[in-house]
Amino acid sequence: MNLLIEVLAFAVAIGVLVVVHEYGHYSVARMCGVKVLRFSIGFGKPLVQWVSPKTGTEWTIAALPLGGYVKMLDEREAGAPIPPEALPHAFNRQHVAKRFAIVAAGPIANFILAIVLFAAVFATGVSEPAAIVAAPAPNTAAALAGFDGGETVVAVRNADAGSTEPVRSWSDLRWKLLGAAFDHRRVILSAKDSHGTFDFPLDLRDVSEKDVDDDFMSHLGFEPGGGKLIVAGVQAGSAAQHAGLAAGDRLVSIDGKPTDNATAFIAYVKTHAGKAITLQVERGGDAQQGGKTEDIHVVPLAQRDDTTGQQIGRIGAELATQVPSIQVRYGPIESLQLGAHRTWDLAAYSVRMFGRMITGEASLKNLSGPVTIADYAGKSARLGPSAFLSFLALVSISLGVLNLLPIPVLDGGHLLYYLVEAATGKAVSDRWQLVLQRAGLACIVALSAIALFNDLARLIHF
Template structure:
């Protein structure tokens, strides 16, 4: 499955699952409140599949998969059969209308909790937070050394690389100094402070991460396995050999080795390689070949693979997973509101917004990383949908909730004229937000 097709496929899966669950919330509560549902649609526009259920509801899947809707019997949209007037939406008490509208984001929140719980049950494969710093970066100046293991960030323990980076990214929004506890290769624990206040205002997270310069510690230049029948094996290299030099160039990491092979082989396939084995140096001449391994593009190879990073998998039993799900949902929601607040006040850049293209790319990447990662992704997107829909913007659920709260206070519904004006304002705000997110997605593809 190529990257483009995979991104589109997993985007459709993501939106299909989350939109269906969101709209089912509206549908289920509307039915419980005695409101007649005319249509349940996943997607907008022309229907590509439809059927009429025994309850008289028309169920359909439409061509444009960027949302969905539940169409209820509504007196504002035309005359209502007197026999059905007790099933009409606007005639219901305001608290029932609030429940129906809030049910969509509410079901997204339920989905988030269940998805995080399932993620912790399945386990999310990760690696230990053993780090290094790019030379002359903020992290390097703060005292990060190659091989340091992150123990805690801002007082909270971390066990995996992704947990550590999530904490760092959240802290970047405020650009305040960030306390970090690490254990060095000598076993000594140290307390460092990442001076995030040195980061310039108005840049996106990717630019901040580049300036911070925190990365996983590089793998040593060791050939963990040597593939039989490949150039390295034919030249006498064995698993466990440490690669010292290639054509006289010292190799300090496996990345150096991977970078040197195609560059040097393009000049001459015959490579002078010196390895260390059992404390002794051994010169080898390895003739690289142009091959494609496991469906990858053709490149110069010698047939070795690196050591694996130290694994770190978060996996809990049912009760611990439930507790972790609640805590993760709370922390993620708080971080999301924090980002929204900082973008509104100009403390964080709107470049951090991502649209459908960015979601599609992450969906594809997380699906290929395993069930735990994809469940985590679904939970994050579901929570984002819940929060977005609760924003007090007309045309979103939060806008309608605002109208009904005003109705509760003033004792009568908001005028139709006010609602129509709000709809136009809401559409402008929503399309502006979508346009900005789409612009950010496109801009990320362009050279800086």
Template sequence: MQSLIFFIIALSLLVVIHEFGHYWVARRCGVKVLRFSVGFGQKLWSKQLKNGTEFVIAALPLGGYVKMLDEREAPVAENELEQTFNRQPLRNRVAIVSAGPIANLLFAVFAYWMIMVIGVPGMKPIIAEVTANSPAAAAQLYAGEEIIAVNGKATPTVNSLFQQWLRLAQSGETITLTTRSADVETNKQLTLPKLGLDDAGSLFNQIGITTVQPEMPPVLDNIVADSPAEKAGLQAGDELISADGKTLSSWQAWVSLIQSNADTAMNIEILRNGEIQQLVITPAADENGVGRIGAAVNTDAYEIPAELRSELRYGPLAAIPQAFTQTWQFSVTTLSGLWGMLVGTVSSDNLGGPIAIAQFAGDSAQQGLIAFISFLAMISISLGILNLLPVPVLDGGHLLMYFFEWIRGKPLPESVQIQGQKIGLFLILLLMVFAFTNDIVRLIG
């Protein structure tokens, strides 16, 4: 229920921002807006604004729309013809249609600016181990060094280092790392392996390092439905004690054990409500043969030691270019992912539908304000980019038609536009069905 609530909040907010972009520019161009609706279907509440626009909140909060005065939809009085959308010059129509996606992208910039001014807490990227014969070993990195910058850009937290490496690894270039050890700073050259978005989870392993992580108590939080953990009888709040008679005191130790014992039954002991219980669990092998049980650790059960705490933060002015950069980088990553799915270099399993988005919304809200704002920024960018795709029905499809109108000097024939909208609607429905199917597959394991 919590995930659904935050999903509705997130989607409603982003839809309002998107549609307000259309509305604001339409009004500046002199177009009369008949209705501004948040959601579809039955009206729950409405208000007539002084400019003649009806503001509506509807029952189905899965989108929204701005309805403008248009002769193609209904007869228009002679004295209102100049306020119709269809009679606007091409530049005005392009501006109005573009304004929705642009509003989403600008909101993302604002969201990232807020995040960077508030500050993102994390852990210092201190190297724990370096894998032999790895790119990190070739760069002469060693345990105990802290990586403080990549190509001159500060990396005060593990996540900021990960983001920098992930972006640069897509081209597999040689970069300059600034490291610090015993208050001595050194520049080192690291050649990144060329990795795709599907390899993000193994980025540090591919480079050949692990970072220092505080030991986390093995107390469980979320249990995935129909997972090995659920089938074994594990519940949120359980504390893992031992496996096959061997006591394991940290979550990291359990992760290593589970990953290396795919399809192997293990006798485990857990502590539940003050009582020791015996269970049998068999980790399932993922596509790479790594063991998984479908359980998450309770991050509230531990606190980061003071010596490992850090924060990524900028001043109000310095945060502005950083916010634009972050928006640009995530936009490029999103487009790369979409292109990769089309050509087959990125798994289409990464595509999520409303269920996945709702789960992410709930999870991010539980993690705090910064995580939820970051989630909003990423979804807003995705919404903006998807709407700019040259697919009829979407804003990008209208812009494509306007491009042909500019080339021809007159609009495309109405029959061509109608057929294009039918094709676009079919493609959107196909995408929605595919994304929803992915969601269901994830839910059932």
């Protein structure tokens, strides 16, 4: 069933994104007076064909659905001479500004789609973790800023100057800190607890570029807090089982210190190999009202860490965190503004990541291919409409950014040709275009191979 959901979600995602991208090319080509011969979703053998009696465009759905194209009238690709009356409608006869607009329209359509999708999510409302900070690990940026755990972040502002921006949820906090880290800025976080609202200075000027990844918040010491840390399962023969820990137990504290975060809990256990620790757990009742409190003494078993080679402590318990969530909803105008802002942030982040992968500052493991996209498509679809729409928006932005890269074969490569033509008054020669096309194709093949390797590595945990 899960495989069927993944396949269907992937097909819907690719279909929507390809149609929107190619329709961007098609619509602007039509507005510029260019004759469109074929609009194809997919490559290879046509499965469904229909010719518009009004425009003469052939609409096709082909056998290989991973992509699509718009074929326009062009003297360079025509198999036979074009009638003189049709020449004004040939793509190659258009002014360079029109050709630039037609090619740029595809990626722009992807960005517009992302804005609309994000706006729809913001307008209809989405349930997100509250911006409550768990007790940070020692010597992390969060700990040095003064967070003890349990504070709710309500606003952020630049330490030097700038207006205060409200923080509505955990993801909102993450994006604001991510932007500050990219710009190497100092910020002030306003957070409240039972004693009032306080300012916490956070210095992000020295954040390593390699730390700006999926675990960015963890590197800073920020983890969602204020919830319940639940034992989801216990491994047979483990220290947790011998001590009497059971699935469903709610962890309250470890050695007298409150715990509501799996990352901090695991880090503490790792440093106590062979040393007894005391866990306070709640049993019975429910996650809201609580139940009977018990103390359980566990001695973590010493095991070799595959990454560091050092001995660390493990108790053999699977953990799950139930954090407080809030319903975030915005008005129509604010939703569009936030959608545009989120799209811009993600596009800028993608460009920076591509640049850092090229310079070696970021790992090529960040590249993902169709297997990972299908996996996340299925997962987001199972989470609900908001998650799936957000996923679609994210992939649409990635597709737009990828196509704007100045690599021949991609839209960005053609745009580069037109910029050179506009600056010099001369088109790039066919010979140079052929050489650059081959180089660009080699780049695309290499990127695709790396992405596929990363997909397989994640699949088999290589």
